[in-house]
Every structure is written in C-alpha cells, then in structure tokens.
Amino acid sequence: MPELPEVETMRRGALPVVGAVVTGIARPACHLRPISVSPRLSSFARRVVGTRIRQLDRRGKRLLVWLDSDCAIVFEPRMTGLVLLSDPPSLDHLRLRLDLGESAVPHLWYWDRRGLGSIRLLDRRQVEQQLGSPHLGPDALTLDVGRLRERLGARRTPLKVALLDQSALAGVGNLYASEILHVARIHPQTRCDSLTAGQWRRLATSLHDVLEEAIRYEGSTLADGTYRTVLNNPGGYQNRHRVYDRAGQPCPTCGKSTVRRIVQAQRSTFFCPLCQRAK
Numbered sequence: 391m392p393e394l395p396e397v398e399t400m401r402r403g404a405l406p407v408v409g410a411v412v413t414g415i416a417r418p419a420c421h422l423r424p425i426s427v428s429p430r431l432s433s434f435a436r437r438v439v440g441t442r443i444r445q446l447d448r449r450g451k452r453l454l455v456w457l458d459s460d461c462a463i464v465f466e467p468r469m470t471g472l473v474l475l476s477d478p479p480s481l482d483h484l485r486l487r488l489d490l491g492e493s494a495v496p497h498l499w500y501w502d503r504r505g506l507g508s509i510r511l512l513d514r515r516q517v518e519q520q521l522g523s524p525h526l527g528p529d530a531l532t533l534d535v536g537r538l539r540e541r542l543g544a545r546r547t548p549l550k551v552a553l554l555d556q557s558a559l560a561g562v563g564n565l566y567a568s569e570i571l572h573v574a575r576i577h578p579q580t581r582c583d584s585l586t587a588g589q590w591r592r593l594a595t596s597l598h599d600v601l602e603e604a605i606r607y608e609g610s611t612l613a614d615g616t617y618r619t620v621l622n623n624p625g626g627y628q629n630r631h632r633v634y635d636r637a638g639q640p641c642p643t644c645g646k647s648t649v650r651r652i653v654q655a656q657r658s659t660f661f662c663p664l665c666q667r668a669k
C-alpha cells in the first residue's frame with residue numbers, strides 16, 4: 391500500500407501540475423530520518439529548476455513526473471508515501487516540496503509517515519533500465535489473458551504469491567491480490583501451473599475489474615488512515631472490500647461462509663473457502 395489504484399489516483403489527481411515550471415525544490419524541516427533522495431538535493435535542484443512538467447506517468451506503484459528535459463522525477467511511495475497538492479495531513483512528515491510557476495497549484499508535496507519511500511531523478515535511459523524488464527514487469531492493467539498466462543503460467547508457486555511479484559506484473563500488492571482472487575473465485579494457494587483455461591479467463595477479467603473499480607473509488611484508505619488523495623481526502627474503495635482484512639466476517643458474496651485469513655510468504659491472505667474452493 392499504496393498499490394496501483396492509489397498511485398493511479400495520485401497521478402490523475404496531480405494532473406493540474408502538467409505545464410507548470412519548476413521554480414524551486416526543498417526539503418521542509420523534518421526531524422525524522424531523511425528519506426532516500428537521489429541525486430543529492432543540490433544536484434537535483436540544478437537539474438530540475440527551470441524545467442517544465444510535460445506529463446505524468448505511472449509504472450506499477452510509482453509515479454513519474456516527466457520534465458521537458460526528458461528526465462523524470464520518480465516518486466516511489468512504498469508503505470506510507472503520498473503525493474499532495476494541498477493540505478498535508480501533518481507538517482512533521484513532509485519530505486519534499488516542489489515550487490511551481492505558471493501553474494494552477496503553487497506546490498507539489500511529497501509526504502511520508504514512515505519514510506520508506508524514495509524520490510529519484512532519472513533520465514529516459516535510466517527509467518528504462520531501472521523501471522523496465524527484468525526488474526519490473528508490464529503494468530497489470532495492460533495484460534490480457536494471453537499475456538497474463540505467459541507471465542505466470544509456468545510457475546509452480548501459489549498464485550497469490552506470484553501476483554505480488556513485481557517483475558512478473560507491476561502494480562498488484564497484498565490488498566488487491568486477495569480481492570482479485572476472490573472475484574475470480576480462485577483459491578489463493580492454487581499453483582500457477584495448475585490453473586484451468588477458465589480460471590485464467592476469470593483471473594484476467596477480475597484483475598481489470600477490481601483495479602479499475604478501485605481507481606473509480608479513488609483507492610482504499612485503511613483503518614490507519616494513511617492513504618489520502620492529492621487533496622487529502624480518503625479513498626472510498628475500503629467500503630467495497632469483499633475479503634481483505636475481514637477474517638471471521640460473513641462472506642459478502644455467498645453469505646454462507648466466513649472469510650478466512652492465512653499467511654503466504656509472510657503476508658496475510660484473505661479468502662472465502664466456499665467461493666474459492668481448493669482443488
């Protein structure tokens with residue numbers, strides 16, 4: 391978290407900065423351990439101040455702010471990072487500020503409570519090297535059933551674990567993996583190489599349906615309240631979760647069984663044993 395829907399919501403929300411000129415960059419005073427910024431701020435500033443923001447792009451769970459110098463500022467929010475245009479949830483956790491001219495909004499902020507996120511300035515070649523194959527697979531929303539099967543079909547690992555492998559497909563994290571498998575009616579421990587043709591079709595459909603629905607609802611703000619939109623509003627998809635973090639509650643799909651929690655690769659998985667039967 392944030393996963394693909396949250397970062398796509400950030401991208402869409404931050405679109406008003408396209409066309410703006412970067413007039414300054416600063417780290418606000420922050421007594422917490424500094425986040426990773428590369429290159430160091432003086433060189434960063436030299437390369438971005440005076441450039442114009444050309445477009446906003448997303449690769450998996452990262453937001454790319456492309457400049458007219460053909461470099462991109464890559465924001466990787468990891469656990470608790472946010473890109474904001476106004477009203478940060480706390481001043482303590484503001485990590486970086488871009489000052490903007492010729493713009494509808496005066497600043498773009500990066501806020502990060504735990505500070506595990508990173509900000510990198512990369513040229514186009516570095517973007518392709520560091521954010522392309524083999525490090526990062528194609529974006530989850532670009533995969534049809536054929537390509538999804540091509541990426542995952544030979545693996546002997548449980549499907550839920552494979553969906554989290556960003557080098558196979560980019561953007562799906564722990565929350566949406568459980569939701570996607572529930573909608574596809576596939577047990578999370580099913581081995582990739584044992585899926586039927588019908589299961590692959592259902593998986594591809596639910597991958598798109600769940601992620602796109604979550605984008606429409608502007609992502610999920612969990613009980614810790616960390617994730618916020620660029621205007622510091624909560625997302626709405628948490629109210630639509632079917633299984634995630636609902637262990638012991640009735641399954642909203644069948645109404646007959648209760649949602650179960652298991653641990654796979656040190657992460658919680660939630661599913662309904664009736665809707666998602668093991669073979």
Ligand SMILES: [Zn+2]
Nearest residue numbers: 641644662665
């Ligand atoms: Zn069920």
